[in-house]
Amino acid sequence: MKSKRAVIVQCRLSSSRLPGKALLELGSKPVLSWVLKAMKKVSAEYYYVATDHDSLPLLEPVCKENGFKCFAGDLNDVLKRFCDLIKTIKADIIIRATADNPFLFYEAAQASLDEFEEKLKSRHPCDYLTYTGLPHGSGVEIISAPALLKAADMTDNPYDHEHVGPALYNHKENFNCEFIQAPARFYNPKLRTTIDTFSDYLRAQTIVNYLDSKTPYSTEQILAACNSDYVNNPIILVPSVTKGQGTGHLHRCLSAAVQSQAFVYIPSDSTLSGIDTIIDEYRQKGLLPYQIINELPDSTYPAVIVTDCFCMSEQEAQRFYSCKKLICLDEGSDFCDYADYLLDIIPSYDCRHQPNKFDTSYITKPNNVRKERTLDIENILVCIGGEDPAGLTLPAAQSLLKVLPGAHITAVVNDPLKYKDILNINFTGPIENLREKIYEYDLVVSHYGLTSFEALFAGCAVIMLATTKLHEKLAQKYDFAYIPQGKIDAARMQQALESEKLHPKAEQINQMQMSLAQKSLGGCLKNLSFGQRLPCPVCRTLPSKPDAVIARNETRTYRRCQSCGMVYMSFTIENDMEYKKAYFFEDYKKQYGKTYQEDFESIKKQCLRRMEIIKSYEQSGGNHNYLDIGCAYGPSLSAAGELGFSPFGTDISEDAVHYVKSKLHFPSSCSAFPDMDPEKEFGITQFDSISMWYVIEHFKNLDSVLSKVSEILKDGGIFAFSTPSGEGISAKSDPDHFYTISPQDHYSIWEPSRAQKILKKYGFEIIKIVSTGHHPERFPAAKKGNIAPGSIKWKMLDRYSRLMELGDTVEIYCRKKS
Numbered sequence: 027m028k029s030k031r032a033v034i035v036q037c038r039l040s041s042s043r044l045p046g047k048a049l050l051e052l053g054s055k056p057v058l059s060w061v062l063k064a065m066k067k068v069s070a071e072y073y074y075v076a077t078d079h080d081s082l083p084l085l086e087p088v089c090k091e092n093g094f095k096c097f098a099g100d101l102n103d104v105l106k107r108f109c110d111l112i113k114t115i116k117a118d119i120i121i122r123a124t125a126d127n128p129f130l131f132y133e134a135a136q137a138s139l140d141e142f143e144e145k146l147k148s149r150h151p152c153d154y155l156t157y158t159g160l161p162h163g164s165g166v167e168i169i170s171a172p173a174l175l176k177a178a179d180m181t182d183n184p185y186d187h188e189h190v191g192p193a194l195y196n197h198k199e200n201f202n203c204e205f206i207q208a209p210a211r212f213y214n215p216k217l218r219t220t221i222d223t224f225s226d227y228l229r230a231q232t233i234v235n236y237l238d239s240k241t242p243y244s245t246e247q248i249l250a251a252c253n254s255d256y257v258n259n260p261i262i263l264v265p266s267v268t269k270g271q272g273t274g275h276l277h278r279c280l281s282a283a284v285q286s287q288a289f290v291y292i293p294s295d296s297t298l299s300g301i302d303t304i305i306d307e308y309r310q311k312g313l314l315p316y317q318i319i320n321e322l323p324d325s326t327y328p329a330v331i332v333t334d335c336f337c338m339s340e341q342e343a344q345r346f347y348s349c350k351k352l353i354c355l356d357e358g359s360d361f362c363d364y365a366d367y368l369l370d371i372i373p374s375y376d377c378r379h380q381p382n383k384f385d386t387s388y389i390t391k392p393n394n395v396r397k398e399r400t401l402d403i404e405n406i407l408v409c410i411g412g413e414d415p416a417g418l419t420l421p422a423a424q425s426l427l428k429v430l431p432g433a434h435i436t437a438v439v440n441d442p443l444k445y446k447d448i449l450n451i452n453f454t455g456p457i458e459n460l461r462e463k464i465y466e467y468d469l470v471v472s473h474y475g476l477t478s479f480e481a482l483f484a485g486c487a488v489i490m491l492a493t494t495k496l497h498e499k500l501a502q503k504y505d506f507a508y509i510p511q512g513k514i515d516a517a518r519m520q521q522a523l524e525s526e527k528l529h530p531k532a533e534q535i536n537q538m539q540m541s542l543a544q545k546s547l548g549g550c551l552k553n554l555s556f557g558q559r560l561p562c563p564v565c566r567t568l569p570s571k572p573d574a575v576i577a578r579n580e581t582r583t584y585r586r587c588q589s590c591g592m593v594y595m596s597f598t599i600e601n602d603m604e605y606k607k608a609y610f611f612e613d614y615k616k617q618y619g620k621t622y623q624e625d626f627e628s629i630k631k632q633c634l635r636r637m638e639i640i641k642s643y644e645q646s647g648g649n650h651n652y653l654d655i656g657c658a659y660g661p662s663l664s665a666a667g668e669l670g671f672s673p674f675g676t677d678i679s680e681d682a683v684h685y686v687k688s689k690l691h692f693p694s695s696c697s698a699f700p701d702m703d704p705e706k707e708f709g710i711t712q713f714d715s716i717s718m719w720y721v722i723e724h725f726k727n728l729d730s731v732l733s734k735v736s737e738i739l740k741d742g743g744i745f746a747f748s749t750p751s752g753e754g755i756s757a758k759s760d761p762d763h764f765y766t767i768s769p770q771d772h773y774s775i776w777e778p779s780r781a782q783k784i785l786k787k788y789g790f791e792i793i794k795i796v797s798t799g800h801h802p803e804r805f806p807a808a809k810k811g812n813i814a815p816g817s818i819k820w821k822m823l824d825r826y827s828r829l830m831e832l833g834d835t836v837e838i839y840c841r842k843k844s
């Protein structure tokens with residue numbers, strides 16, 4: 027007779043960590059529904075949810091909808107609950123799942139059931155079988171019903187009764203229990219898919235978003251989601267919801283959340299009024315209920331925090347920095363160094379910090395725009411955002427009154443009563459929802475800020491009041507009529523009114539609208555959220571207070587380690603490079619104008635000079651075993667060979683290693699240093715000298731690299747490397763440019779004056795530093811243009827560069843102390 031199989035999903039609503047989790051909404055249905063849909067794919071005669079009496083009425087509708095029956099039993103003695111159900115339905119085999127696992131591997135469940143049934147037919151049947159190594163929350167247990175009934179009678183251990191499986195597998199002397207490593211397709215022990223905490227629940231939401239298809243999901247779909255950038259970098263937007271800071275931050279975040287499926291954190295004690303109305307507005311636009319969260323998940327959650335809070339407090343900065351990544355929008359506080367990335371959409375008024383990126387095309391455009399263009403100016407708005415610390419509002423309004431006496435002038439101030447004695451100007455308090463009302467004005471006078479851009483998009487004439495040289499430059503850049511910094515009077519106002527830039531030009535708007543259409547803030551944040559945060563490559567730990575930022579640019583952030591002094595790339599949105607053939611050919615050619623091999627002889631000449639230096643310091647005599655790490659096509663090995671060394675090479679590029687072996691006939695190993703065993707590769711445990719020519723900057727983990735070099739170098743041996751210098755003329759005269767053009771795969775920037783401290787940690791002592799790469803044309807004096815190459819002044823700069831060691835590259839030679 028065929029055995030009767032019963033799928034039993036164990037469920038209760040009284041979870042202490044996440045109450046009622048089985049009925050929490052996930053995607054468009056409750057968590058339990060996901061579990062049941064997956065388990066329905068496993069072949070069985072019965073499908074049951076086993077619960078307690080209190081939960082039963084709440085669960086029944088979901089069960090019914092998914093073709094499951096609901097059985098109520100003992101709340102705490104789950105073992106008894108199962109046994110009572112088994113006796114009721116007279117099942118032979120139980121497939122047990124729990125209701126907090128929406129991403130069950132139903133295919134693995136079926137496979138393990140099949141395996142269990144095979145065993146039953148064999149001479150070695152088992153009482154219990156489960157796969158090990160599945161993601162935490164994707165597995166089931168297959169249990170022999172008669173064995174479980176027997177086990178329940180044999181134990182009065184409370185733990186056995188609170189659970190089900192332990193009654194069998196904790197009594198292996200009585201029962202045959204098999205834990206079988208899951209087939210490779212299902213084996214992923216490090217992943218977690220269960221829902222036990224609030225963080226798990228948020229993670230499940232992102233998995234559902236990622237998959238965005240009908241349930242249940244296949245193993246491959248679930249694994250792809252769990253390993254995706256999206257699920258592993260969930261964005262939590264943190265807008266300012268403080269009274270007095272306006273609703274602009276909230277609007278911007280909700281809009282970005284609609285575009286990016288991000289979460290928005292709104293603490294339940296927020297003081298901003300009208301939040302619910304605003305949230306409803308974005309619900310209409312596609313914001314889903316789960317996206318609003320009232321608490322921040324715990325530290326196990328890989329959150330990418332995006333703040334839009336005007337000014338973070340230090341406490342907030344610290345809290346957010348402890349998450350996976352921190353991105354700040356228009357951040358105005360003194361704690362910007364906590365941020366991995368700063369995106370400025372409106373530049374801060376005093377420009378205290380350098381953002382990674384400044385881009386006005388993320389500004390939200392008003393819906394209400396002027397239908398007809400009128401050149402007459404009758405209705406004027408003077409609106410300087412914030413507190414107007416420079417006091418521009420009154421002089422601007424009075425100048426306008428002199429120049430355009432018939433116009434209707436509205437001036438926005440915080441305290442209108444203060445101006446009640448000034449006639450013919452309508453002073454008013456802040457205007458609610460100004461963005462959608464701004465089109466009513468023929469002319470808007472503002473400073474550099476959101477209002478000016480909104481007015482431009484609405485089709486109004488705009489005059490900007492510049493308070494700094496920078497704001498003048500920005501006004502020029504975006505083609506605004508403006509009054510330069512300094513006094514605001516009628517004459518200057520008249521001049522601005524006569525400017526041909528006063529009225530928005532079609533091209534100006536078209537250009538901005540186009541870029542606006544292409545640039546969604548949500549899309550930008552999604553891209554940034556995939557960026558990598560990197561620790562100091564030497565120290566490898568994240569300090570509790572962030573390292574000082576040295577440079578920021580559109581794709582990267584650089585810091586100086588407070589512990590070892592190394593300058594390193596601390597954030598990048600670029601993907602890791604692959605060092606394939608193209609790297610030495612197309613990429614090299616792009617940078618230097620010739621291929622690496624075409625350049626071979628001139629590189630080799632440099633190598634001969636370097637190897638002479640190494641030779642002069644070597645103490646070993648006899649056979650000089652020399653290893654070049656990152657040997658490429660072997661110019662240094664070739665030079666070393668000519669000077670009597672025994673050269674060995676290692677490189678990550680297969681093609682290069684093949685070339686070295688077959689054409690130069692030197693031993694060479696294709697490996698990613700430090701993952702290499704020189705004894706196995708070459709039969710050598712320690713070398714007399716080791717070099718890395720323009721390689722050391724490519725390692726994210728310098729600690730392991732320098733440790734390994736130290737380990738495989740003889741005491742007294744020479745370790746030499748060359749690398750771009752963080753103290754050369756390019757870095758010193760224009761650091762921003764230097765770091766902007768620094769290659770994307772240079773993770774550390776060495777400064778000769780600080781190198782000793784770092785190298786000492788690994789037992790090295792610097793014996794010689796050679797400043798190389800002297801470029802007189804890169805000196806500011808030469809850049810101004812009047813110094814011809816080869817001229818006396820040019821030669822003087824070259825000498826000065828050598829004397830002061832201002833070369834853009836550096837060679838460092840050190841000895842391993844014995």
Ligand SMILES: [Zn+2]
Binds near residue numbers: 562
């Ligand atoms: Zn460090």
